Each structure stands twice: as C-alpha cells, then as structure tokens.
Amino acid sequence: MRSDGRSADQTREIRITTNYTKHAEGSVLIEVGETKVICTATVEERVPPFMKGQGKGWVTAEYSMLPRATAVRNQRESAKGKLGGRTMEIQRLIGRALRSVVHLDALGERSITLDCDVIQADGGTRTTSITGAFVAMAIAIDKVAREKNLSRFPIHDFLGSVSVGIVQEAACLDLNYEEDSKAKVDMNVVMTGEGKFVEVQGTGEDAPFSREELDSLLALAETGIRSMIAEQEKALGPIAERIRRGSHASARS
Amino acid sequence: MRSDGRSADQTREIRITTNYTKHAEGSVLIEVGETKVICTATVEERVPPFMKGQGKGWVTAEYSMLPRATAVRNQRESAKGKLGGRTMEIQRLIGRALRSVVHLDALGERSITLDCDVIQADGGTRTTSITGAFVAMAIAIDKVAREKNLSRFPIHDFLGSVSVGIVQEAACLDLNYEEDSKAKVDMNVVMTGEGKFVEVQGTGEDAPFSREELDSLLALAETGIRSMIAEQEKALGPIAERIRRGSHASARS
Amino acid sequence: MRSDGRSADQTREIRITTNYTKHAEGSVLIEVGETKVICTATVEERVPPFMKGQGKGWVTAEYSMLPRATAVRNQRESAKGKLGGRTMEIQRLIGRALRSVVHLDALGERSITLDCDVIQADGGTRTTSITGAFVAMAIAIDKVAREKNLSRFPIHDFLGSVSVGIVQEAACLDLNYEEDSKAKVDMNVVMTGEGKFVEVQGTGEDAPFSREELDSLLALAETGIRSMIAEQEKALGPIAERIRRGSHASARS
Amino acid sequence: MRSDGRSADQTREIRITTNYTKHAEGSVLIEVGETKVICTATVEERVPPFMKGQGKGWVTAEYSMLPRATAVRNQRESAKGKLGGRTMEIQRLIGRALRSVVHLDALGERSITLDCDVIQADGGTRTTSITGAFVAMAIAIDKVAREKNLSRFPIHDFLGSVSVGIVQEAACLDLNYEEDSKAKVDMNVVMTGEGKFVEVQGTGEDAPFSREELDSLLALAETGIRSMIAEQEKALGPIAERIRRGSHASARS
Amino acid sequence: MRSDGRSADQTREIRITTNYTKHAEGSVLIEVGETKVICTATVEERVPPFMKGQGKGWVTAEYSMLPRATAVRNQRESAKGKLGGRTMEIQRLIGRALRSVVHLDALGERSITLDCDVIQADGGTRTTSITGAFVAMAIAIDKVAREKNLSRFPIHDFLGSVSVGIVQEAACLDLNYEEDSKAKVDMNVVMTGEGKFVEVQGTGEDAPFSREELDSLLALAETGIRSMIAEQEKALGPIAERIRRGSHASARS
Amino acid sequence: MRSDGRSADQTREIRITTNYTKHAEGSVLIEVGETKVICTATVEERVPPFMKGQGKGWVTAEYSMLPRATAVRNQRESAKGKLGGRTMEIQRLIGRALRSVVHLDALGERSITLDCDVIQADGGTRTTSITGAFVAMAIAIDKVAREKNLSRFPIHDFLGSVSVGIVQEAACLDLNYEEDSKAKVDMNVVMTGEGKFVEVQGTGEDAPFSREELDSLLALAETGIRSMIAEQEKALGPIAERIRRGSHASARS
DSSP: OOTTSOOTTOOOOEEEEESOSSSSSEEEEEEETTEEEEEEEEEESOOOGGGTTSSOOEEEEEEEEOTTSSSSOOOOHHHHTSOOHHHHHHHHHHHHHHHTTBOHHHHOSOEEEEEEEEEEOSSOHHHHHHHHHHHHHHHHHHHHHHHTTOSSOSBOSOEEEEEEEEETTEEEESOOHHHHHHOSEEEEEEEETTSOEEEEEEEOSSSOBOHHHHHHHHHHHHHHHHHHHHHHHHHHTHHHHHHHHHHHHHHHO | OOTTSOOTTOOOOEEEEESOSSSSSEEEEEEETTEEEEEEEEEESOOOGGGTTSSOOEEEEEEEEOTTSSSSOOOOHHHHTSOOHHHHHHHHHHHHHHHTTBOHHHHOSOEEEEEEEEEEOSSOHHHHHHHHHHHHHHHHHHHHHHHTTOSSOSBOSOEEEEEEEEETTEEEESOOHHHHHHOSEEEEEEEETTSOEEEEEEEOSSSOBOHHHHHHHHHHHHHHHHHHHHHHHHHHTHHHHHHHHHHHHHHHO | OOTTSOOTTOOOOEEEEESOSSSSSEEEEEEETTEEEEEEEEEESOOOGGGTTSSOOEEEEEEEEOTTSSSSOOOOHHHHTSOOHHHHHHHHHHHHHHHTTBOHHHHOSOEEEEEEEEEEOSSOHHHHHHHHHHHHHHHHHHHHHHHTTOSSOSBOSOEEEEEEEEETTEEEESOOHHHHHHOSEEEEEEEETTSOEEEEEEEOSSSOBOHHHHHHHHHHHHHHHHHHHHHHHHHHTHHHHHHHHHHHHHHHO | OOTTSOOTTOOOOEEEEESOSSSSSEEEEEEETTEEEEEEEEEESOOOGGGTTSSOOEEEEEEEEOTTSSSSOOOOHHHHTSOOHHHHHHHHHHHHHHHTTBOHHHHOSOEEEEEEEEEEOSSOHHHHHHHHHHHHHHHHHHHHHHHTTOSSOSBOSOEEEEEEEEETTEEEESOOHHHHHHOSEEEEEEEETTSOEEEEEEEOSSSOBOHHHHHHHHHHHHHHHHHHHHHHHHHHTHHHHHHHHHHHHHHHO | OOTTSOOTTOOOOEEEEESOSSSSSEEEEEEETTEEEEEEEEEESOOOGGGTTSSOOEEEEEEEEOTTSSSSOOOOHHHHTSOOHHHHHHHHHHHHHHHTTBOHHHHOSOEEEEEEEEEEOSSOHHHHHHHHHHHHHHHHHHHHHHHTTOSSOSBOSOEEEEEEEEETTEEEESOOHHHHHHOSEEEEEEEETTSOEEEEEEEOSSSOBOHHHHHHHHHHHHHHHHHHHHHHHHHHTHHHHHHHHHHHHHHHO | OOTTSOOTTOOOOEEEEESOSSSSSEEEEEEETTEEEEEEEEEESOOOGGGTTSSOOEEEEEEEEOTTSSSSOOOOHHHHTSOOHHHHHHHHHHHHHHHTTBOHHHHOSOEEEEEEEEEEOSSOHHHHHHHHHHHHHHHHHHHHHHHTTOSSOSBOSOEEEEEEEEETTEEEESOOHHHHHHOSEEEEEEEETTSOEEEEEEEOSSSOBOHHHHHHHHHHHHHHHHHHHHHHHHHHTHHHHHHHHHHHHHHHO
16 A cells, blocks of 8 residues: 555546646646646647758657746756756657657648646656647647648547656556655656557666566556546547547558 | 726736645735736745845745747747846846835745746736735745744735736726737836835836826726735735734834 | 935936947947946847838847946856846836837838946946937937938937935935935836836835825936936937927827 | 678677776776777765765766767757757766666765767767776776775676667667667667666657567667676776675675 | 058057046056057955965956947847857956966955956957056055055066057058958067066968068067057056066065 | 976877778877877868858867866866857867968868867877867868869968977977976967968966077977978878978969
C-alpha cells in the first residue's frame, strides 16, 4: 500500500477539461492527482526555416512551470535569461513524442505549437504534459482538418505517457512527488494506442537496475498508459473516432 | 451602450477564487470578465540585499502571460532570453502599488513575492493582477501574522485597481481588449480603500486629453475600484476585518 | 522656501544649446539646473518591421545615463548585458510622448530615433529628456521636411515635460535629486503647447495622495511646462513658427 | 552486412589513449571508429553550493563539439551566447551516469568535472563520451585516492555506453553517423560492469517500436558495452584492479 | 599637405577641460580636433575579488560611444545585450596603459574606474581616451592622496597616446576619421613622460609594412605624445608637480 | 640559458600535422613545444552581409581553449553565455592577420572560417594559432582553387607569428608559459614570408620599454618567424609552390 492508499499498479485520478481557455485552437486542463497542467495548441500557417518548402507540417512544444507550482518557489527562467537543461530536455521530449503520431505531410505546411504550463506540480509533470498536449493537439488539428478540408486526418494514433519507478524495492505506477523523490529508479514511458513504445527513458542514478526490474516497470507503464488513453478518448468524443479512422488509413497506406 | 452591453460606468463581472493552488502561502484565481489571472504569494524569511539589516520586510511582484493567453501566440520571454519593457513596467507597478498598503516594519525581515500569471487576457491584465495580488498577499500575510505572532497586522488598507479610457469620445470604465485597442486615452488607476490614489497612469498617445476628460476618468475609476474592493472583502472574509483593524491602528499611530 | 532658494512654483534654470554635436540630424544639450542631457535625433529612411508598407513614419527613443552621471557610479547596462526595468520604462515613455505630437503619415516611411544620454543627473532626467528630445526631433524633422519637400510639417504641437511632487507636505515644481528622494508623492507630466495632457504618471508609494493633492500638482506641472515650452520656442527660432503652422493645419484637417 | 562491412552485433574499433594532455588530473583520447573525443577530468577541492557541508563529493560533466567536428560547420555555443538543448541533455546524461558508479561520500567534499570535447564526430558521441570520461575520471580519482589517502576507493564499478538502433528493419550495434541518420529507432544504453542498467533512452520518433524490438536492442547493447568495458580495463591497468576491489567492498557494505 | 591643412607631423588642436561634471572624483572633457570624450574617474574603497587582501589598488577602464557620436548611428551595446570585440579590446588597452604609470601598492586597497564616453568621434577615440583618462585619474588620485594622507604619490609618470598611420604612402601623425579610413597601416602608441613605450599596436591589414615605415611611424608618435603630455601638464597645474615628484621618488626607490 | 635549456634566440620544437581531422576542408594540429592547437578551415559559398555583392571573399577566425588546456580549469565561455575580451581580441587578430596575405577578390564571393581550438596551452597560443591557421587555410583554399578553377591563386605570401619578450632583463624568443608570466614586456609579431610586418603588438604593463629594447625584440621575432615559415613550407609541400607563384603574380600586378 502506498502513502496515498493506491495499489502499486494504480494511477491517480485523471481529469481532462477541454476548451479550458478561449483563444487557443485547442486547450485543455489536465489533472493527474494533484498535478495540473494547462496545455494549449496554437496553429500557425508557417513552418520553421529548416522545414520550408517540403510541403510538410511541424509539431513542437514548450514547457514551463509557474514559479509557485512547487513547494518552494522557483525563479522564472525569463528572469534568469535562459532556459535550464531540465526544461529543454522536457520540451524536446514532448515535441518528439507528439510528432510520432502525426503524418506531417497530411498536416500540410503549417505548425502546431503545444504550450504546457504546469500550474501545480506533484510528480509526473512531463508525462502529464504529453498526455494533455495530445488532446489539445487533436482538437486543434481537427479544426484545421475541417477548415482546410484535409484529405486525410493527420493523427494516426493515440499517445499517452506515464512515469513508473522503483520505490522501496517495489515497482510502482504513476509516482507522486513524494514517491518520486525517494525512487531509486525513475522511468518515463510514452506509448501509442496500438501499444508500441515511442520513448523509454529509465534512469538509475541512485542504483542501477536489473533486466527483471526493467521488465516489471515496462509492464506497469503499459497499464497506466491504457488508462490515460481511455480518458483521452472520453475527452475527445467524436474526434477520437477520426483518429481511429486515421489509424486505419495509415495501416492501409 | 458598449459592445458587451455594459453601461459606461459598469465593470465586468468580478470573481475571486481563493486557495486556487495548494503550495503557495496565498493564492487566488481572479476573473474580471474574460481576463483570468492566477496570483500566488510566496513568503520567504529573507529580504533582498539592499534591504538587509533594517528589520523591515519587502514586497515584490512578477508578471507574465502564458503564450496563448492572447488571440495571437506570444513568444515566451524565457525563450527570448530577456524580459520585455512592458513586463518590467507592469511588475514594477504591481510591486510598488502593493507596498503602499503594507507596513514593511510590521512585516519583519521577510519578503512576499507575488506572481501574477495571466492565463487568459481580455484587457486590464495589469489592474486585475493588482486587485488579485492584493488578496493573495493578504492571505499569505495573515498566515505569517498568526504563525509568527506579529504584534500588528502589517496591511493597513485595501487596494484595488481598474482601467478607464476614452473610447469613441466616451469615458468608459474597465475596458475589455476590443475597447482598449480603440481607446484614444488609456488610464490605469490604483486606489486604497480609504479612497486615496496610489498610482495614476494616463496616456494619450493617439490624442492628448483635456483636464475635463481627466476628471471624468478619475471619477469612473473610483467607482470601479470600490466594486473591486467590495469583492476583495467578500473573498477575504475574516481577514478583511484584520485589515480594517490594521487600518485603525495605523490611523492612531 | 526650498533648499536651493526656489519658491514652490519655480523651475530651475533651463538652457538649451542646439547643434551640440556635429553628426546627428538634430542635437541639443539641455540643462535644467544641474541635470544635463545630450539629446540627438537620427533620421533613417526605413521603419521597424511592424510598420512596413503603411506609408507612415515612426519615432522612438533610447535613454541612458553615463555611469558617473550620479553621486555613486552605476554599472553600465551594456556590461550587465541587459536593460533595466527603469531604463525600458523611461524610453517607452519618451517615445510614446514624442509620437503624440507627430503626424506619422506626414513624416513618410522613415524613422526618427531620439538618443537621450544623461551626462549629469540631479533629478528630473526623464522629463528633461522629453523636453530636450522634442527640440532635437524638431530640428531633424525640419531638415527632412525641407530636403524631402514634405507637403505638410509633421509636428503639430510643442511638447514639454516636468516633474512635480509633494515634499514635506508641500506641492513643489521641478524637483531636484535631494527633493525627489524625500518626496512622498512623485508625478511626471507631459503636456502639449495647447495645454492638453499626454502623460500623467503619479506615484504615491510612500503615501497615497488625495484628489486635492493631485489637483494642486497638476496645476504646478502646467506652469512648469509652459516655461519649458517657452525655452523650446526660443531655441528653435524659425522652426517654432513651422510647428505653429503645422498645428493650425492640423486643427483645420 | 553493414556499409562499413561490420556485422549487426559488432562495434567499431575502440582505442583509448590515456594521459593525452598534460595539465588535467586525468585525460584520455577515446576513438570509436571515426568518432574522437578528448575527455579530461579536473579535481577541485570544493563542491557546488547545493552540496556544501554534507561531507560528500560531486561529479559533473560538460560536453561540446569543435565547430568542424561535423560535415557541416556548427556555430559555437559561446558565440550564440547559450547552450542548446541537445548539449544540456547530453551533459546532464554524462554526469548522472558517472555518478551512478561513484561513492560520493568516499570521495569526500571535492568535485570532479569531466570535459568531453568531440574533435571528430561520426555517430555515438554521447556514448563514446561516457565510456571515455569514465576512464579519465578513474585516473583522476585514483590520484586523489593516493594523495589524500582515501580509506576506500570511491569507484565501485565500471561503466560503459553504446548506441543501438533499428536500421532498415535490422537491430544494429554501435551506429555510425550514416546509420544513425537512417535509423527509425535510436537507443542509448549505459550499463555497469556488473551488467545492470544505468540509463536506457530509446526514441522512436520516426516509428514506434514493439516490445520485441526493444528486447533485441537491449541484448545488442549489452554485448557492445562489454567490449567497451574490456577496453577500459586494458587502458586502466592497475587502476582497474582497484575498481574491482572497490566493487567488492561495496558489495560487503 | 593634409585635407585639413595640417603638415604630416602635426596633431590637431588639443583642449582639456577639467572638472567637466560634478559627481565624479575626477572628470575631464578632452577634445582632439573634432573627437570629444568625457573621461570620469571613480574611486571606490574596494578592489576586484582577484586583488583582495594584497594591500594593492587597481585601475580599470570602460569605453563607450554615444550611438550618434558617428556619422551613422550605432546600435547601443546595452540594447544588443553584449559588448563588441572592439569595445573590449579598447577598454582592456586603456586600463593596462593607465596601470603602467601607477604604483598600485602606493594607492592602497582601492580601485579607480575610468569611464571614457565618446560624445563625438573623428578618429583616434582610443588614444584620446587614454590621454584624457590620465588627467581624470590624476585629479582623482590627487584627491585620494590628500584625503587619505598617502605617504607617496601613486602616479610616477605622465602617459599620453596618439595614433599614426601611412596614408597615401606618407607617414602621418594623429589621423582624423577620413585619413584613418584610407590608411594602409594604422598604429596606436602609448608612451610615458620619460619617453618609454607602454603599448605599440601596429596593423597592416591592407598592406604589410617595412621596418623603415615602422621606424618613421614611431618617431612621429613620439612627437605627438610630447604635445599631448604638454597639454596634460597645463591642465593639471599643481598636480603635475606631484607626478614629477612621484617620478623622482620612483627613480630613487 | 633558459629554464628549458634553450638559448635566447631559439624557438621550441615546431610540428605541423596536416589533415588532422576528416571533415574540414583544411585541418592541422600544430605543436610549438607543449602548446597544441587544432586549426580547421571551413569553406562556405557565402559571405557575411556586409560583404555581399562585392564579388570578394572573406576570411575570419574563431579561437577557443578547451577548459582544461591550462593548469587550472577555465569556465567555458558557452556556459558563461559570452565571449571574454581576451578571446575576442585574439580572434580579431587572427582573422585580420590572415586576410593580409589573401587576395579577397581572387577568392570570389565565399568565406573561409578558421577555427583555432587550443587543446593544450603553454604560452604563445595566439601566435601558434596564426601559424597553424595559415596552413589550414592554404590547404582549404588550394582545394577551392582547384575545384572552382580560380584563375589566380588567392594567397600571395606566407604568414608566421611568434611571441617575444623581456624576461629577467633579457630579450627572449618564443616564450613558454612560465617565461610569459614573468616577462616585463610581452610582444606578439606577425610577419609575411617577404619579411614585412602585419601586426606588432607590444605591451609593457609591468614596465615601459625603451626604443633599444623594442629593436632587439623585433630582430628576435624575425628570426623566429622565419623558422615558423620554414615549417609551413615543409608541411604544405606542392601548395607552398603555388603560394610562391601567387606572390610573383601579385608582385607583377
């Protein structure tokens, strides 16, 4: 039994509120336990210089925490004048993960920027950001697909993410902050609806881990990600169906 | 009649949700119409170098907008590597305004940082930030006052703020974004519960304004700020009473 | 009686030396008491990106102090690697104020940059910069108007600025540094030759101020600005006449 | 058969030249095929602020490429004025990996900085840096252990790293640049001499990967890392023995 | 005959106005022809970290140009966010040159900062800065010597500087901007009152120069620097005598 | 006799290894005693903005030291976020020196960037960089000349550089670090194969130097540079002949 009463293979409560703010093409508030992230998707009719003229789109992400999302206030990176390594690592991860389920050529020469702003942090902010950003992205791309009459729905699979770790010798799913700070192994996994891995990032800084431990962590992650994707499907309603159809089109192509 | 149906001397709907996030010593979500700002107050048991050893406290503020708080996405200042002039101007204003109603010596050698993060913008973000930050600050200082047994409540008056402007030749209260962008004169006013001015910042970039226009704007601002302060009192409950008592103590001293 | 022998409604001695340096299209040394500012105007046949293709001009300003303009040496902002909030606030104010008396469409697609470099500071550096920059701008625009045969003189009114404040319970005009540091209320006012307000920025950080105090400060500011504009007219000679005519043209249009 | 004639489970030639430069406490040139990295270890008798007073040491790393280590010249990060996300991600990874085999308390309150400077790049620069940095660190720590008479050898296991990936549907070991740029899945693995994982970072940006693919990649990585560690042992000579003894001490404690 | 009527071995008119601004411990306006530089000296009772605890003083310099000191406006380095290479090179040169004539131990643990701000540029701004900064430094150090009762005058020789160059095959003294931009060889020389070299910096980017050319340039430089030092002596009045005495003390020691 | 057994007019051993890395158009490892620098030349078919459309090429240089090239580790400039003054001064010097022997119009509208990365420092890193960069540049330009069929070989003379100084009252050639740190006068000289000066930079911060001292230093420098150029000729083989022919062409033109 864990400190918050969950069993080892149980996620925290997941809530996804769509259309959370009014200006963005897609926006959600995602809450996984006490971790809360606002994810917005912005569509722009241009791509970064290195993508120009290829007829393909681009998906990128930015990640930030409000200074007081955490127990102790963090200095703003805008005030420091530069992004920290952790922020860069996370936003590169989010962008890369999201692109793995988007047909960039079906999107056309436009870009989607996902802003993930953590307003309250209690562990798993990067995995929660990925899960939430997927929903915001789907809403925005659905809008583009309808307005621009895209011939094929550009998202071909769901994408969820969760953290797992070894806490007091036990493999646990969806660590909260307290567990995360005690974990000897920490792993973030991103997986598609089809059950394939997009990212596996495991770190045993405090203690290296065996192949058996790795296997049990991956099994837990799969369970957790299925729950995340189930919530995404509920939140997306009819758009979920379009993703499933995109997926079939993709399988046939 | 204004585009959203209000009369010239009417504010938008004001909502203040206290304890909006869990880590900060004080936190509120303030909504004035469609403008939404998360204000958190952080207490730290130290003051900036220039204040050390004086036995006095410090109050400061930081202001930021989420990239997609606005109709068009703004680049993050952390990504640009520096704060813009507008941001600096606003956060200096918020800090200065809040300090005007705090007895820094009654606070003791500790600092309060107010983070104002705009999650949705529709005009008046700086005035809304001041009004919301006052409530977050009062909650945090009340916690300090009780935990540290301060002999005197360090806040001696309420503090509200509103924008006014001349839109199509008419003086209007609490401009939304659409009005603000058409206004020929734009003024931000900060006022205490006692009805005194803390800041008056009027700008007639597009057209200079007469003394009569200035007078009518100041009158509207006073009306609007009374509404803001009424909402602060409701949101603060028993803490409001402690501010009123601090005010009397202040008057006697 | 004030420490330097002036009455409450008296400005310090004002001196404006035109053509102070040889390269700029317009340049002045303005001295208000011991405050000395070099203001130069640069004309460039291009506008910033956000103004392109509109057939209109642009006016902007930069402000800086020599490190030893003050009693204690200030670190250069170039060495710090960024502009401080105070500098940004001041240069935004100067630019905004100057634009209020310029017909940007009469100027044509070119820009005027006003550099205000304080070589000695004794209070009122931002207001002195505005007053001096107006003269440098007028000289430069006059040169453009003649060389490019502009059909209409692009400046339609004079523009002066002064600080006022409440020092030891008395409203005083044109504060020097010593007074400024003791003032409980500090206000900067920018006004046109016609007597209309362009900027009113009053701050009562140390003590909020009443409506009566505001009224007396505004009255003093008007007196002071009339003196500033009188000196501008003397310094500008025949160009002053062109501004007055531009003003009439403007009134008729 | 691969383009350079290797079989799928074969690494490129590995060469480790110790004492490559004269000033550093430990230094090696490591070459894995055409990838060449200078790794130096610097010992300093102080730790970063966040580690002070705990009686423990610290190990950290910095990574950089010479501008022309690659086919196309890259702009220096010193000229850009900031570190890119990729660099930060890599240097965080190297530091974290090295710390996993060091008893920070046996090291005492001193820090080891590993500088990994890529002078020629042909794929696998981050894994080569880890393998080389381990050797430079071991030489430097051995010097400290002897000079300061440490009671226990602070390194308790070997540490090697290699990249693996799926290239044209085949799992391959130790990708060169050409293979890396065609790989649909790319994985970096860090492992100890004991055969435990320290880092597993797999990315399927271009195509998600199945559990079976993950398993075959991990098996290849283990093979490759054993080769890397065999070369480390040869290069370290008698120091290798001290690490093995540190490991036993560690197992007993 | 040169374009401004001077002979090849003639400097432009030199004017040194002492006590040009009121706050600095030493300040001059130096004019060499149309080149005008404000030099101020600031005394601070502390030294940089690398000099602490040695009982010695420090002398350093900063150099800047007003944006419109030149025919075309230069962007401020504070706005760019960094100092350019040329600025750094010049301020390092000025500091190094000034230190060569100061007994840092006689100065005691305090620092002198020389700010050289070019308000109008017409060639030779770095050499003019050195010549002017020497005078500002001497005034400031004289003040220190008297106030702190230093046992020995810390300046032991005069220091002047001038530029020379080869323009249209002729060696010329004290180049103005027009000549400087046509010169095939450009040399800056700094020399003491005693006639010894402190800096010789000759550059033949457009054409290498022979030993004979170098010799004739050095001879011209010596002539020019004697004129500069003669003006320094006039400007310094009784302080010049103290420098001469310091020089003798130095010779005896 | 010097500490390393050399006579006053003797350089350290010079070794130039060409084609040291595989990607650059030209690359060398140059060793002068224990000072080791990797110099690479990159050819790009474009010039910087200020050179565009003139039909001429450009040559520029960047200089850096590995953090542990020196006895004490230096912080990376990329981590500091800016280039230091010393670095800028050196890279400006290298670029300027190299351009002096290149016909920029014969090169055509393309640029050569020389990266000089010091991997081990023992005095004379800037002069060694110049000598090595010349060889890397010659190899790269030779490749361009052959591939693009340039009608004239763009390099018209050799270019070598050495440091000289006055150490314990004796003029010495090619100072190592230990000598350099004790030298009272330090001079860097750059000279062409023809024996003309390109740069003479002498500094007597610790003690001004006489004309006689200057003369003896220049004579030593000439000797040393002849040795450097002899090594360049050996390293360049047939390319050396093309430079000699370019020189004759140049003499005739």
